[in-house]
Amino acid sequence: MLTDIALGQYYPGNSLIHKLDPRTKILITLFFIVAIFLASGAVSYGILWGFVFLIILLSRLPLMLVLKSIKPLWIIIVLTMVIHMFTGQGENVIFSWKFFKVTQEGLEMGLKMSMRLILLLLISSILTFTTSPIVLTDGIEALLRPFKRFGVPAHELAMMMTIALRFIPTLLEETDRIMKAQTARGADFSSGNLMQRAKNMLPLLIPLFISAFRRADDLAVAMEARCYRGGEGRSRMHELVYYGRDYAALATVFVLIGLMAFIRWGNALCVL
Amino acid sequence: MPITLENVEFTYMAKTPYERKALQGVSLTVDKGEFVAVIGHTGSGKSTLVQHLNGLLKPSAGKVTIDGLDISGKGEAVKKARHQVGMVFQYPEHQIFAETVFEDIAFGPRNKGMQENEVKQQVQDAMRFVGLDFETFASRSPFQLSGGQMRRVAIAGVIAMDPDYLILDEPSAGLDPRSRDAVFAEIMALYKKRRMAVILVTHSMEEAARYSNRLLVISGGRVILDGSPAEIYQNHKNELLAVSMDVPQLFKLSDELRARGMEIQADTMTAEALEAQIKTAKGLK
Numbered sequence: 238m239l240t241d242i243a244l245g246q247y248y249p250g251n252s253l254i255h256k257l258d259p260r261t262k263i264l265i266t267l268f269f270i271v272a273i274f275l276a277s278g279a280v281s282y283g284i285l286w287g288f289v290f291l292i293i294l295l296s297r298l299p300l301m302l303v304l305k306s307i308k309p310l311w312i313i314i315v316l317t318m319v320i321h322m323f324t325g326q327g328e329n330v331i332f333s334w335k336f337f338k339v340t341q342e343g344l345e346m347g348l349k350m351s352m353r354l355i356l357l358l359l360i361s362s363i364l365t366f367t368t369s370p371i372v373l374t375d376g377i378e379a380l381l382r383p384f385k386r387f388g389v390p391a392h393e394l395a396m397m398m399t400i401a402l403r404f405i406p407t408l409l410e411e412t413d414r415i416m417k418a419q420t421a422r423g424a425d426f427s428s429g430n431l432m433q434r435a436k437n438m439l440p441l442l443i444p445l446f447i448s449a450f451r452r453a454d455d456l457a458v459a460m461e462a463r464c465y466r467g468g469e470g471r472s473r474m475h476e477l478v479y480y481g482r483d484y485a486a487l488a489t490v491f492v493l494i495g496l497m498a499f500i501r502w503g504n505a506l507c508v509l
Numbered sequence: 510m511p512i513t514l515e516n517v518e519f520t521y522m523a524k525t526p527y528e529r530k531a532l533q534g535v536s537l538t539v540d541k542g543e544f545v546a547v548i549g550h551t552g553s554g555k556s557t558l559v560q561h562l563n564g565l566l567k568p569s570a571g572k573v574t575i576d577g578l579d580i581s582g583k584g585e586a587v588k589k590a591r592h593q594v595g596m597v598f599q600y601p602e603h604q605i606f607a608e609t610v611f612e613d614i615a616f617g618p619r620n621k622g623m624q625e626n627e628v629k630q631q632v633q634d635a636m637r638f639v640g641l642d643f644e645t646f647a648s649r650s651p652f653q654l655s656g657g658q659m660r661r662v663a664i665a666g667v668i669a670m671d672p673d674y675l676i677l678d679e680p681s682a683g684l685d686p687r688s689r690d691a692v693f694a695e696i697m698a699l700y701k702k703r704r705m706a707v708i709l710v711t712h713s714m715e716e717a718a719r720y721s722n723r724l725l726v727i728s729g730g731r732v733i734l735d736g737s738p739a740e741i742y743q744n745h746k747n748e749l750l751a752v753s754m755d756v757p758q759l760f761k762l763s764d765e766l767r768a769r770g771m772e773i774q775a776d777t778m779t780a781e782a783l784e785a786q787i788k789t790a791k792g793l794k
Contacts, residue, residue, distance in 0.1 A: 249526060411603075417565045418604040421596040422666060423620025440616065443606035447652075 248366045253482065254296035255367045259376025261483040266364050268490045273353050275497035282352055288493060289359050296367050306362035307355055314351045321347030370402035379477050392468025400456070408449065415444050512562055512594070512674060512706075513538045517571035519557055519730075531557040533730045535571070539706050541673060546721035546738070547710045550753055554730040555710050556599070559676045562708065563594035592621050595672030599679050601663035602656065610636075610654075610662050611647040617670040628669075635669035639695050657688035664692070668699065675699075678710045693720060714757040718742070718778045728752040739776040759783060 249255075254262075269288070276282055293303055307314070325343020332339045365373070378395030385391050416426065419440045426437055519532040531554045539545055539562075549555045560566040561573050564580040564587070573580055575590040595617075598604065607613035614635055618628045636643050639661040646654075651662050664680065677696065681689040697720060700707050711717055717724055718738045726734035726741065726749065734741050734748060741749070742756040749755060759780060763773045771790045777783050 414598065415604050417560065418596070418598045418601065419616075421563055421565060421591075421594075421598075422604075422617035422670065423592055424616070425620070440604075440606045444604050448603055 246366065247369045248298055248302065249369075250297055250367065252295060252297045252367070254292060254363070256482070257367075257486055258477055258479055258483045259368050259372045260379055260477060261479070261486055262364055262368055263373075263376050263380060265486060265490045266360055268487075268494055269360050270357060272490070272494045272497045273356050275494065275501055276353075277501045281497055281500050282349075284493070284496060285356055289356060289363075292360075292363055296363060298363070298366055303359060303362060303366065306366075307358050310354070310358060314354050317354060318347040318351045321350055371399060374399045374402065375473075375475075375477060392471070396468075404449075404452070407452070408445070411448055412441065412445055415441055415448075511538045511540045511576070513574050514561065514568075515572045515574075517561055517568040517573060519554075519561065519566060520569045521557075523569065531730050532561075532568075535730075535732055537725070537732060537735065539674070539708060541706045542704050543723055544700055544707045544721045545709065545723045545725060546717035547708060547725045547727060548712070548714065548717050548754065549727035550712070553727045553752075555727045556678055557730075558727060559596070559678060559708060559710055562674065562676060563596055564591045565596070592670060593672055594674045594676065595667040595670050596676045597664050597667050597678065597680055599682055600660075601667075601680075602659035605651045605659060605663055605666075608650060609648050610641070610651050613651050613662060614666045614669050617666055621670055631669040631671060632665075635665040638668055638699050639665045640691060641665065657684055657691075660684065660688070660692065661695075664695075672705065674706045674708065676708045676710070679712065680709070681711075681713075681716065696720075714755060715759070718757045718759065726752070726754065738778060743775060 257265075269285075273285060276285055293300060322339050322343050323337055325340050325346045327340030327342030329341040330338050331341055331344065368376070374395045377398065378391050381389055381391035381394065420426070424437065424440055426434070426441065428434075429437060514535055514537050517532055517535045518530070521527075521529045521531050535558060547555045547559065557566065561568060564573070567581050575593060578586060578590050580587050580590055605613050607616065611632055614632045615628050618631045623631065632647070633643050636646065641658065641661055646658075646662075651659060654662065660680070664677075667675070675696075680692055680696070684692065693716070696707065696709075699705070709716070709721060721738060724734070724736060724738045724741050725732055726745075733752065734745050742760045746756055759777070763777050763783060766787070767773050771787070773783065773786050773790075777786065
């Protein structure tokens with residue numbers, strides 16, 4: 238029932254993208270977001286789309302799977318588009334009816350904004366599709382470690398994320414199980430008005446909370462029994478190492494940012 | 510008035526890299542009055558199978574009918590048919606949610622649309638069946654009870670719906686021997702009184718031998734053996750071993766005694782029956 242959620246799910250594989258260091262992938266994602274905001278004009282967006290599809294190709298993920306990750310947010314994308322279309326200020330009116338009017342500038346703005354959203358979604362879902370949650374948090378921890386001297390609890394944050402991620406499938410499974418059990422007792426989770434439906438959720442939510450607390454308690458005891466005492470002096474089995482491919486990938490994304498910056502400000506530089 | 514499965518197939522997480530076939534071409538009929546034990550090792554598909562019997566899972570291919578009515582559809586008749594199948598999940602105490610024992614047991618009957626006085630009657634009956642005193646427990650919080658008592662509340666919650674078919678998915682898991690025997694004694698009493706069909710999912714050959722009159726052995730999503738326990742233990746020992754199952758120890762002992770010339774009947778299924786026969790053979794009675 239609840240197990241077919243595409244967003245944020247790991248898709249195992251052995252491609253170049255899968256093999257990249259998680260730190261590289263997180264940095265590339267961040268830099269790509271910078272590049273998205275630097276982009277201006279059709280050429281820039283063309284290059285960005287090309288870059289995203291190149292990564293999808295290299296990662297050997299099924300194209301449909303990646304595109305499916307847009308689905309949960311399509312309402313926001315359409316809304317962005319529509320709002321920009323109708324509120325954008327500009328000279329060239331394409332279409333007007335009573336006090337509604339669509340200008341060319343508004344339309345372009347709307348298109349630009351929704352493209353940015355879609356690109357953001359695609360690049361971040363490629364990150365989660367090609368990186369298992371555990372490796373991902375390892376990467377985050379490693380990237381946050383330099384900020385420790387400023388009081389950022391890197392290890393604790395990473396540990397909490399690992400645990401949270403680890404328990405998402407477990408809790409989904411549990412939800413599924415309790416839902417089935419209550420359905421078998423005639424519970425109805427899908428009909429009635431909002432109040433009624435909220436009330437109908439109680440037989441699901443109460444057992445779920447109880448089991449979540451029980452699991453948290455068990456886990457705390459298990460961690461303590463194995464002498465867990467935070468990140469101090471903790472070594473790891475798999476050390477993260479940068480390889481040639483990581484440097485190459487990072488270089489590519491820097492070139493991309495440079496390109497975006499050049500397209501945006503290049504002409505101004507030439508004039509100088 | 511049977512439940513029938515025709516060529517039922519089921520695939521988990523279809524069209525993803527995690528795709529897994531859990532059932533393949535399962536056909537069977539369960540009649541009222543039968544006590545069926547479904548046995549198989551972990552991951553053999555037995556839990557998936559029983560979840561098809563009341564429409565919790567819909568077959569990827571094939572058909573499930575209750576009294577001739579296809580239950581994969583929608584509508585009141587289908588809903589009613591599904592309510593005729595009570596299902597006690599593994600660790601059913603994890604589904605308890607209400608403030609009092611009474612409220613929790615009354616959840617199912619109320620959903621079924623019973624009148625309030627009828628609900629009270631059903632709750633009282635169900636509590637009597639599982640050995641919980643109504644006066645003592647009805648108004649208590651279920652979360653203050655012991656594990657065994659909580660499980661009884663959960664089982665009572667299903668029994669109170671007055672089902673024609675009762676599915677129990679490992680009802681004894683995690684219980685101490687005394688609670689386990691008590692739970693089974695209550696189930697047997699209920700089975701004998703209401704003549705419903707009981708479908709028991711279990712790991713334990715001993716439980717299957719002791720309580721059931723029909724045994725389904727599941728392996729790799731298929732029903733590989735279907736028959737009376739005595740018949741299966743006698744004639745299909747090798748098939749059982751091939752799917753890493755074994756005949757009950759009691760049966761091994763009977764075999765051993767028979768090999769040494771003692772007269773033991775082939776359908777001896779309980780320790781008490783074997784004891785009696787040994788005593789007779791030794792002339793102690």
